[in-house]
Amino acid sequence: MLNLTVNGIAHSIDVDASTPLLWVLRDDLGLVGTKFGCGKSFCGACTVHLNGKPVRSCSVPARSGVGQAITTIEGLASKNGTLHPLQEAWIEHDVPQCGYCQAGQIMSAAALLERNPVPSDADIDDAMQDNLCRCGTYVRIRKAIHSAAAKIANKGDQV
Amino acid sequence: MKINQPRIFANPASAHLVATSDATNTVCGQINRRTFLKIAGISGGGLVLGVCLGGPSRAVASASNILASDFAPNAFIQISPDGSIVIYSKGPEIGQGIKTAMPMIVAEELDADWSQVRVEQAPINTAVYGRQSAGGSRSIAMSWDQLRYAGAAARSMLLTAAAERWGVAASECTTRLSTVIHTGSGRRLKYGELAEDAAALPVPGETSVTLKQRKEYRLLGTRVGGVDNRAIVTGQALFGIDQVVPGMLYAVYEKCPATGGSVASANLDQIRALDGVRDAFVLAGNGLTTELMPGVAIVATSTWAAFAAKQQLRVSWDESDAATDSWSDAIAQATALATKPGKETLVEQGNVDDAFEHAAHTVEAFYTYPFVSHAPLEPQNCTAWYQDGAIEIWAPTQTPDSGIELVAHTLGIETDRITLHQLRAGGGFGRRLMNDYMCEAAAISRHVGAPVKLQWTREDDMAHDFYRPGGFHSLKAAVDSSGKLSGWQNHFITFSADGQIPTSRGDIPDGEFPAPLLANYRLTQTLLPWKTPTGPWRAPRSNALAFVEQSFLHELAIAAGRDHLEFLLEVMGEPRWLQPGDDRSLNTGRAAAVIKLAAEKSGWGRPLPAGRGRGLAFYFCHAGHFAEVAEVSVDPNKKLTVHRVTVAGDIGPIVNLSGAENQCEGAVIDGLSTMLGLEITLEQGRVQESNFGQYPILGIAATPHIDVHFIQSDFPPTGLGEPALPPLAPAVCNAIFAASGHRARTLPLSREGFRT
Numbered sequence A: 001m002l003n004l005t006v007n008g009i010a011h012s013i014d015v016d017a018s019t020p021l022l023w024v025l026r027d028d029l030g031l032v033g034t035k036f037g038c039g040k041s042f043c044g045a046c047t048v049h050l051n052g053k054p055v056r057s058c059s060v061p062a063r064s065g066v067g068q069a070i071t072t073i074e075g076l077a078s079k080n081g082t083l084h085p086l087q088e089a090w091i092e093h094d095v096p097q098c099g100y101c102q103a104g105q106i107m108s109a110a111a112l113l114e115r116n117p118v119p120s121d122a123d124i125d126d127a128m129q130d131n132l133c134r135c136g137t138y139v140r141i142r143k144a145i146h147s148a149a150a151k152i153a154n155k156g157d158q159v
Numbered sequence B: 001m002k003i004n005q006p007r008i009f010a011n012p013a014s015a016h017l018v019a020t021s022d023a024t025n026t027v028c029g030q031i032n033r034r035t036f037l038k039i040a041g042i043s044g045g046g047l048v049l050g051v052c053l054g055g056p057s058r059a060v061a062s063a064s065n066i067l068a069s070d071f072a073p074n075a076f077i078q079i080s081p082d083g084s085i086v087i088y089s090k091g092p093e094i095g096q097g098i099k100t101a102m103p104m105i106v107a108e109e110l111d112a113d114w115s116q117v118r119v120e121q122a123p124i125n126t127a128v129y130g131r132q133s134a135g136g137s138r139s140i141a142m143s144w145d146q147l148r149y150a151g152a153a154a155r156s157m158l159l160t161a162a163a164e165r166w167g168v169a170a171s172e173c174t175t176r177l178s179t180v181i182h183t184g185s186g187r188r189l190k191y192g193e194l195a196e197d198a199a200a201l202p203v204p205g206e207t208s209v210t211l212k213q214r215k216e217y218r219l220l221g222t223r224v225g226g227v228d229n230r231a232i233v234t235g236q237a238l239f240g241i242d243q244v245v246p247g248m249l250y251a252v253y254e255k256c257p258a259t260g261g262s263v264a265s266a267n268l269d270q271i272r273a274l275d276g277v278r279d280a281f282v283l284a285g286n287g288l289t290t291e292l293m294p295g296v297a298i299v300a301t302s303t304w305a306a307f308a309a310k311q312q313l314r315v316s317w318d319e320s321d322a323a324t325d326s327w328s329d330a331i332a333q334a335t336a337l338a339t340k341p342g343k344e345t346l347v348e349q350g351n352v353d354d355a356f357e358h359a360a361h362t363v364e365a366f367y368t369y370p371f372v373s374h375a376p377l378e379p380q381n382c383t384a385w386y387q388d389g390a391i392e393i394w395a396p397t398q399t400p401d402s403g404i405e406l407v408a409h410t411l412g413i414e415t416d417r418i419t420l421h422q423l424r425a426g427g428g429f430g431r432r433l434m435n436d437y438m439c440e441a442a443a444i445s446r447h448v449g450a451p452v453k454l455q456w457t458r459e460d461d462m463a464h465d466f467y468r469p470g471g472f473h474s475l476k477a478a479v480d481s482s483g484k485l486s487g488w489q490n491h492f493i494t495f496s497a498d499g500q501i502p503t504s505r506g507d508i509p510d511g512e513f514p515a516p517l518l519a520n521y522r523l524t525q526t527l528l529p530w531k532t533p534t535g536p537w538r539a540p541r542s543n544a545l546a547f548v549e550q551s552f553l554h555e556l557a558i559a560a561g562r563d564h565l566e567f568l569l570e571v572m573g574e575p576r577w578l579q580p581g582d583d584r585s586l587n588t589g590r591a592a593a594v595i596k597l598a599a600e601k602s603g604w605g606r607p608l609p610a611g612r613g614r615g616l617a618f619y620f621c622h623a624g625h626f627a628e629v630a631e632v633s634v635d636p637n638k639k640l641t642v643h644r645v646t647v648a649g650d651i652g653p654i655v656n657l658s659g660a661e662n663q664c665e666g667a668v669i670d671g672l673s674t675m676l677g678l679e680i681t682l683e684q685g686r687v688q689e690s691n692f693g694q695y696p697i698l699g700i701a702a703t704p705h706i707d708v709h710f711i712q713s714d715f716p717p718t719g720l721g722e723p724a725l726p727p728l729a730p731a732v733c734n735a736i737f738a739a740s741g742h743r744a745r746t747l748p749l750s751r752e753g754f755r756t
């Protein structure tokens, strides 16, 4: 049995622990928001957080998630359903085209904002370069990250 | 483990509709006659309205009789007494935004409060909906009238119901935000309150409903966010790959890496013994690349078990009939042919030789572009459940309608035994016009007698595509002593499977630029043998021809010592339709307008620092006129930076401005990505690239600033999935020349040593 805590919920899963985390999330836990794009760490569609750090879930064995806080796109909004500022910004800027890459984009961006609340364009380039969008929504991804960062900063000021 | 989204439709109505309509009277989607089809009042009251354009009243009458007591979701609009409004979007959503745009058109004419509208994907039923496919940027153009009438007819019925209840004339009433208002008294009734009464009214004929004028639009032309955005950013199940059905198994399918090879032997016993593997077997296939090619299927209890087993699979292929295509050989052959005349002459117009003889300048050039793959980010997949001679399919496809036909052919069953659910597709770009993965899933499900989800790996996807064909153009053209373009000759070297006609989308269509604009024009062609399948890739043909033609035109402007803008406008000439009477043909006036707009917005003619340059290109395709200006810089080490791209387009009225701008931004980035570094090479019939490591889709860092401008003309609207893409490559190549003096004639630019 593999014990994983995903989005704050503990699971005991009957699966080979060497299975990539991606497929345990999708096939065993039904968390299909995390996407399969390449299976080889090239595209970022499968990005989730391990203790807040972005990882490519297609390329880490599920066992490396044991004892860690795993967060997927389904767990990014707060428990009461309030969206993460990035999710709001993504809607506001109408970022998606096909939408397939966007969960991975948002997870990478969320990790970026955690460590760098006011990223420059160059910071965004660095953090997001390997999250491929085949539809080419990069202009809006950049805008949405800046706008979410501004929103978070404003909230911080008010506190 | 059933998922809520996408919905699984029981869809009992479709069989009735198909059954009551014979082949001649199910022609929906034609706009010569319009018949409104009221399908049924839904149980508990309410209005469900379907519209069939060109469908005869006999089919309509019998359909409504049969369906009077059914709940039938196969219609466009459903208004319930509680006020909820559902609009069904009939076409496949592949990222082009149609699931938002189509319902917007209905909602505009319905005067529905968009913030209260829920959009659902319609079931597949071409008898009711007409065309249900996504290709050729045709979705909006072919559904515009149908969707407007659907909304307007429902609005008219609601308005009549309110007028009758108030005992006033309908002409005294108006509608706004899902409400009927009596203008004199200010009385109001919400649509929900009228739904039951409206459902009992006759559906008005086409002549008795008035469509809005463009200036009356409140919703169309505004920026509206995608209807699935919230579900997308919260990771809800939407896509083909997310589909789950009870008892489902997971399948992979291994085909010969060289097209046409079959299975000689495979280590099936070893595979069957692996953990989680339920079965492994050979499918002989029917030899059709569009349906089912030979291969080995592995069926397992999870995706990973199937993927892991596939890595252990050892197949010995019989390649006696397989492709041996080689891209490096093709380049060598084409290069040798470049200086020779083409094997066949396709067009000979005017006197080209005479134009060359009297030219002030002639220019010769050899242009090359490679095969490319669609590579949608969601690899091909399909869920299929065959039982008792019938099959239910869940697929991310651009052509659900033809998918049904292909599955029927593959399995040897009737189409009425097939139920297909269209799911959101993680990109299309033309790849999902093909339904090979659907046929494979169907055959595998039938073989194992269980529901299966077939999942291709990225490597499968890259190895088994219908590629944009590569091509070679040996060009010669002339400008006369007045600096005018006076003659153009192209020896086109392309590929053919049968030695007779070019491979799919490897042809130059009739009337291609600049033939209709020039007296002296010659097109010759030589075919190289080729077996690997090719097919439509975003803006088929145009995506490559634009690069060649619009770059070469710039070469001629330079040779003539002319400003490119002025030269290009001169080539377009007087405002006219190139095919008079066809408002989907190139209009030189519309062309000139977008060319001028792009030039103006980009600062054309204004000085730039050394090492920077602007490039201009125009292209017309899919009824869309687009001009683009790129501003780039090139350093001495060929490091290329694309700073800015200005897009100017005329596709008629814009439905969703946000979606339209998004498509243009995406087309620019896709165009850039492809021209910079994407190339599918083959050796011994095998694609050499296997994943994004060797097929480097552009990342965010190289994204230029993109400005999009539309001329919203009153010409019929058309789609935007494609026409903004073709001008990008020549605009960038022309800018590279302006910046550096280097003429790029080979794509991808990585072949010429450029990097970003």
Ligand code: FES
Binding pocket: A035, A036, A037, A038, A039, A040, A041, A042, A043, A044, A045, A046, A047, A056, A057, A058, A059
């Ligand atoms: S699927 Fe994991 S990086 Fe592409």
Ligand code: FES
Binding pocket: A096, A097, A098, A099, A100, A101, A102, A132, A133, A134, A135, A136, A137, B095, B377, B426, B427
């Ligand atoms: S929106 Fe389609 S891949 Fe990013």
